[in-house]
Amino acid sequence: MRIVLRGRPDYQVDVISTEEAEALRSWYVHSSSSEQDAIALAVIRQAKLCDGWIECDCIGGAHKPLLAPQQQERTFTLRRLSPADGDPHTRIDRPNHADDCPFHVDRAFDPAAHDRAFNLRPVPHRETAYVDALPAIPTQLADPDRNPPDPDHERNDRPSRLAIVLWRLMDSAGINILKPLQEGPSQYQLKSQLAALRHAGARMRVTRTWRFGALSTTWPGDYGDKNSRFQRLLRKSRPDWAPNQRRTGFMILFSTSVTQKAIHPAATSAPIEVLSRVRQPLRRDPRHRGPYLVIANADFGDDDDGDLRAVQAYAQPVFNGETLFPVESGFERDLTNLLIWLQTSLFDAAPRLRITIRKPLFAIATPKGLCRPDFVLETVFANHPPVHLVIEAMGMDTEQYRAAKARKSPRMKEIGPTYEIHPADIRPANAQALGEDLQRWVLAHAARRRLRFVNG
Ligand SMILES: [Zn+2]
Numbered sequence: 001m002r003i004v005l006r007g008r009p010d011y012q013v014d015v016i017s018t019e020e021a022e023a024l025r026s027w028y029v030h031s032s033s034s035e036q037d038a039i040a041l042a043v044i045r046q047a048k049l050c051d052g053w054i055e056c057d058c059i060g061g062a063h064k065p066l067l068a069p070q071q072q073e074r075t076f077t078l079r080r081l082s083p084a085d086g087d088p089h090t091r092i093d094r095p096n097h098a099d100d101c102p103f104h105v106d107r108a109f110d111p112a113a114h115d116r117a118f119n120l121r122p123v124p125h126r127e128t129a130y131v132d133a134l135p136a137i138p139t140q141l142a143d144p145d146r147n148p149p150d151p152d153h154e155r156n157d158r159p160s161r162l163a164i165v166l167w168r169l170m171d172s173a174g175i176n177i178l179k180p181l182q183e184g185p186s187q188y189q190l191k192s193q194l195a196a197l198r199h200a201g202a203r204m205r206v207t208r209t210w211r212f213g214a215l216s217t218t219w220p221g222d223y224g225d226k227n228s229r230f231q232r233l234l235r236k237s238r239p240d241w242a243p244n245q246r247r248t249g250f251m252i253l254f255s256t257s258v259t260q261k262a263i264h265p266a267a268t269s270a271p272i273e274v275l276s277r278v279r280q281p282l283r284r285d286p287r288h289r290g291p292y293l294v295i296a297n298a299d300f301g302d303d304d305d306g307d308l309r310a311v312q313a314y315a316q317p318v319f320n321g322e323t324l325f326p327v328e329s330g331f332e333r334d335l336t337n338l339l340i341w342l343q344t345s346l347f348d349a350a351p352r353l354r355i356t357i358r359k360p361l362f363a364i365a366t367p368k369g370l371c372r373p374d375f376v377l378e379t380v381f382a383n384h385p386p387v388h389l390v391i392e393a394m395g396m397d398t399e400q401y402r403a404a405k406a407r408k409s410p411r412m413k414e415i416g417p418t419y420e421i422h423p424a425d426i427r428p429a430n431a432q433a434l435g436e437d438l439q440r441w442v443l444a445h446a447a448r449r450r451l452r453f454v455n456g
Pocket of ligand 1: 058097098101104
C-alpha cells in the first residue's frame with residue numbers, strides 16, 4: 001500500500017510498510033492490538049496531513065482501490081472510494097478491492113440516530129461565558145462498531161461548535177436585529193458591525209485568564225503576520241492552556257466567498273486555506289450564498305510551535321457588505337430585503353408602529369417545545385405591549401422539509417401568528433401583491449392587539 005495525492009492517485013506521496021498495511025487491515029476488521037491501532041492512526045493521520053489517499057494493493061492492474069482519510073473532531077477513520085458491488089455508476093479508475101480484502105465492503109455502520117430536523121439549533125448557553133477551544137491534537141481512531149462516523153456529519157445542518165461561538169457573538173452584539181426606524185438607527189456599516197462583534201468578544205472567555213477578545217482578530221492580514229498583536233498574544237498565552245485544549249486563536253472575517261477548503265476575505269487578496277472542510281448552513285440554494293461572515297479557529301500546528309494554521313471554519317451567509325444580518329440562503333436574503341421594505345413602508349404609513357426585524361440564531365423555548373422561526377417581527381404600537389409575528393421562509397419543496405416545518409408549526413404559533421412565504425411569492429409578477437398582503441397582515445395583527453387592549 002502507499003499514500004498517493006488526493007485526486008491524483010498516480011502521484012505517490014509516501015510509502016506504507018507491510019507492518020503498517022497489516023495494522024490498517026486489522027483495525028478495519030476490528031481485530032487490531034492497541035499497538036496496531038497506534039500504527040494505523042499514525043498512517044491515517046499522515047495521509048490526512050499530506051492531503052493524500054491510501055491506495056490498496058490487493059489487486060493488480062493500472063487502477064487500484066482507494067481509501068480517503070477522514071477526520072471528525074478528534075476521530076480519524078477511512079472512507080472507501082470504491083463503489084459497492086453492482087453499482088451502475090462504477091468507474092473504471094475506481095475498482096473495488098479484491099474479494100478477500102477487508103476493505104472490499106463498507107463496515108455495517110448503522111447510521112447514528114441523528115435528528116435531521118431542519119432548523120435544529122441549541123438554546124444559547126446563558127450560563128457560561130466560555131468559548132470552546134480546539135481539543136488537543138487528535139489521538140484516537142474510530143471504533144467502527146461502537147462509534148460509527150456519520151458520513152453526512154459535515155453536510156447536515158447540525159451546527160459545529162465553531163458556528164455556535166459565532167452565533168453567540170452575533171447574538172450578543174445584536175447583529176441579528178434590524179432596529180425600528182423610529183430609533184433612527186445609523187446606517188449599518190461593516191466597520192461598526194465588526195467593532196460590535198469585538199466588543200461582544202471582550203465579554204467572553206477562552207481560558208480562565210484569557211478573553212476571546214484578546215485571542216481573536218477581525219483583520220485577515222493578521223493570519224500571516226507573526227508580529228500582529230493577535231499572534232503575539234496567542235503565543236504569550238501558552239502557559240495558560242489546559243492539557244486537553246489546544247492553543248486556539250479565532251478569526252472573524254468578512255469574506256466575499258468561500259470554497260470547501262479556503263476562505264476569501266474581502267480585505268485581502270490572499271485566500272486562507274483551511275485544514276478541514278469549510279462548513280456552512282445546508283440549504284438547497286447554492287446561488288447567491290455569499291457574502292459571509294466566517295469564523296475560523298487557528299493553532300500553531302501539530303507541535304504547537306509552527307506557523308499559524310486555520311483548522312476549522314464556519315461560513316455564515318450575511319445580508320451584504322454593510323449589514324452582517326445573518327441569512328441562510330439567497331431566498332432568505334431576498335426575504336430580508338422584503339422585510340426591510342416592509343419596515344420602511346410601514347414607517348411612512350403608520351409612524352407610531354415600531355417594527356423590529358429579528359433573525360433568531362438559537363432555538364426559542366415554547367410550551368410545546370423548541371423551535372427557531374426564520375424571522376420574527378416584533379411590532380409595538382405606541383406604548384402598547386409588543387406583538388410577535390413569525391415569518392417563515394418555505395425555501396425548499398421536499399416532503400422531508402415540509403414535514404419538518406409542519407412539526408414545528410404548532411410551536412411557532414406559540415410565539416405568534418405565522419406568515420409563510422414561498423419562492424414563487426417573491427417572483428416579480430407576485431412581489432407587489434405579496435408586499436401589500438404582508439402590510440395588511442402586519443397591520444391587522446398589530447391593530448387587533450390594540451383593540452383588545454383598548455376594550456380592556
Ligand atoms: Zn484492498
